[in-house]
Amino acid sequence: MKINLxxxxxxxxxxxxxxxxxxxxxxxxxxxxxxxxxxxxxxxSSKFNEKSAKINYKQAKTDLxxxxxxxxxLGVNNGRSVDPFTNDFIEQRLVxxxxxxxxxxxxxxxxxxxxxxxxxxxxxxxxxxxVEQSKQDLILSVTLAYLQVLNATExxxxxxxxxxxxxxxxxxxxxxxxxxxxxxxxxxxxxxxxASDETNILSSKITLNNAKLxxxxxxxxENNTNLEAEKILLNVDGYKFTSDDIYNDALQNLATFxxxxxxxxxxxxxxxxxxxQYIPEISLFGQLNTNYSSVAEMFTxxxxxxxxxxxxxxxxxxxxxxxxxxxxxxxxxxxxLDQFDNNLxxxxxxxxRIPFFNGFRAKNNVALEKVRVEESLVQLERTQLExxxxxxxxxxDMEAAYARFQSLENQVKAFQKSFEVNEVRFNNGVSNFLAYxxxxxxxxxxxxxxxxxxxxxxxxxxxxxxYRGNNFKS
Numbered sequence: 001m002k003i004n005l006x007x008x009x010x011x012x013x014x015x016x017x018x019x020x021x022x023x024x025x026x027x028x029x030x031x032x033x034x035x036x037x038x039x040x041x042x043x044x045s046s047k048f049n050e051k052s053a054k055i056n057y058k059q060a061k062t063d064l065x066x067x068x069x070x071x072x073x074l075g076v077n078n079g080r081s082v083d084p085f086t087n088d089f090i091e092q093r094l095v096x097x098x099x100x101x102x103x104x105x106x107x108x109x110x111x112x113x114x115x116x117x118x119x120x121x122x123x124x125x126x127x128x129x130x131v132e133q134s135k136q137d138l139i140l141s142v143t144l145a146y147l148q149v150l151n152a153t154e155x156x157x158x159x160x161x162x163x164x165x166x167x168x169x170x171x172x173x174x175x176x177x178x179x180x181x182x183x184x185x186x187x188x189x190x191x192x193x194x195a196s197d198e199t200n201i202l203s204s205k206i207t208l209n210n211a212k213l214x215x216x217x218x219x220x221x222e223n224n225t226n227l228e229a230e231k232i233l234l235n236v237d238g239y240k241f242t243s244d245d246i247y248n249d250a251l252q253n254l255a256t257f258x259x260x261x262x263x264x265x266x267x268x269x270x271x272x273x274x275x276x277q278y279i280p281e282i283s284l285f286g287q288l289n290t291n292y293s294s295v296a297e298m299f300t301x302x303x304x305x306x307x308x309x310x311x312x313x314x315x316x317x318x319x320x321x322x323x324x325x326x327x328x329x330x331x332x333x334x335x336x337l338d339q340f341d342n343n344l345x346x347x348x349x350x351x352x353r354i355p356f357f358n359g360f361r362a363k364n365n366v367a368l369e370k371v372r373v374e375e376s377l378v379q380l381e382r383t384q385l386e387x388x389x390x391x392x393x394x395x396x397d398m399e400a401a402y403a404r405f406q407s408l409e410n411q412v413k414a415f416q417k418s419f420e421v422n423e424v425r426f427n428n429g430v431s432n433f434l435a436y437x438x439x440x441x442x443x444x445x446x447x448x449x450x451x452x453x454x455x456x457x458x459x460x461x462x463x464x465x466x467y468r469g470n471n472f473k474s
Contacts, residue, residue, distance in 0.1 A: 026228040029146050032219055036142045037135060039220035046134040053120070053127035060117040066105035066284075073098045095294035099340065103286040110276030119269035126262035133255040138218065140466045144459055145215040149229045151455035152208035155448055159204045162444045163197040169436075170194055172427070189433060193441075234458050236405055243395040246467050247388050253469025254387070260380040267376045270369040277362035280354045287347040292339040299329040391467050398460035405453040412450050415443040 027035075037043065077094040106113065173187045212227050221227065241249075251257055304327045311322040334342070355362065422439040425431035 025226060026230045028230045029143065029232060032146055032215065032229075033139050033142050035219045035221070036138055040138055040218060041220060043131075043134055043138050046131050050124075050127040050131045053124040057117075057120040057124040060113075060120040064113055064117065066103055068101070068103050070102075071098075071100045090295060092295065095292075097292040097336070099290050101288040103284075105284045107282045107284060109281040109283075110279030112273055112276035115269050115272045115276070119266045119273065122262045122266035122269065126259045126266065129255040129259035129262065133259065136255065136466065140463065142215070142218050143462055145211065145218055146229055147455055147459055147462070148211040149208065149215055149227075150231065151452065152204065152211045153229065154451045154455075156201065156204035156208055158444070158448050158451060159197065159200045163194065163201060165440065165444075166190065166194050166197050185433070189437065193437060234454060236402070236454055236457055238402065239398060239461055239464070241464070241468070243392045246391050246395065246464050249468040250387055250391065251384075254467065256383060256387075257380070260376070260383055264373065264376040264380060267369065267373040270372060271366060274362065274365040274369045277355060277358070277365060280352055283351045283353075285347075285349055285351055288344065289347070290340045290344045292336055292343070294333075296334045296339055297331045298334050299331055302328050302330050304328065387467065391464070394460050394463050394467075398457060398464060401453060401457035401460055405450065405457050408446060408450040408453050412443070412446045415439070415446050419443040 074097045075095070077096060080089060080091045081094050082089060170187075170190045173190050215229075216222075216227060304325050306323050307326045309322045309324050312319040313322060314320070419439045419442070422431055422436050426433065426436035
């Protein structure tokens, strides 16, 4: 029974390890960028402004069309009221109804509608470019985060390799220590070196985990523990473009500059829109109206009869009553549809609104729009200055990183030869432990610094290529 239980535990353990390994997936840089574009919340938020701008543009188009509106009323009135059919005062319960259809078309208003249409069109294009800029910013961020994961992974591998070398030498020294053939301090120093190497591995794992967290955040992935980045070929060659070359390319290619220019044009259209308030507005209008009253009646003649009027005339001292022929009528209510048809009337006209004085509102609105134009110009100038300075700083850091990489590359070669000699001398008892461990640490530190410098250089190259407008998905 114990054997079976142990077997089950072992099987479950290896099954768990196997399933964890199966869950781990390597992501290429293209995969990470595509996932980030689909999932990133900041990019999704930036698209809302674009959607709003497109809706405003559509609305500006429809504003050029005439407006057509209808209304319908139905009510009951008790007490004294005016009959909408006869306009007489009545004092009885009245059911009334009315319908109206109105049309209004702007003929001329100082090109306000046309300029508004153009302004919203420019804003829609600018919003589209701003979304594209956000997308490119996201691609850059994902690329840099991806390289940080690769850098942390490589540094971790170097630290693990360093620990393996230390363990290998520790095994040799332990045998000599047990035999009492070497200085005991050499063995204990190696134990300390092993602890130091393990600490470095722990620090590297923390750095790697933080890098994966940042990449996962950009990709909006919940689980980052199983995220593995595929290695990419990094060619550390001298960068041939100057900072001025990069800035000139940025002016031509970066969406942020094009968007700022469109915002300036839109602000200028705002000035024209505000100036239209000085100009008279001409419009056409038309109406169709009808109504219904529950007291409206139609009278039909049914005959006539001779009746006394109550008056009389005196003939030969004799009063003779006056009679008249009186017609009789039959009252009949007029139905709903007939009243709507009979009471139908139309109105057509031209309206002219002349702005004589409006509390200087038009003048102040024009001044405000001119301020917005100036703000847009300053914003463009600020953007140009910030990007120019950023390019210069990154370019300087790139050159420094490249020089550092070349220096460290030579340093690694020199320390490699030194370590090979010292390792042979130490293993043969010719050299002391201090020379060996110093040579070993120098080589391993130089290798780690070389890896960091390589990615440091490549990160800055990617940023510069971003400013040049290059799409770096691989």
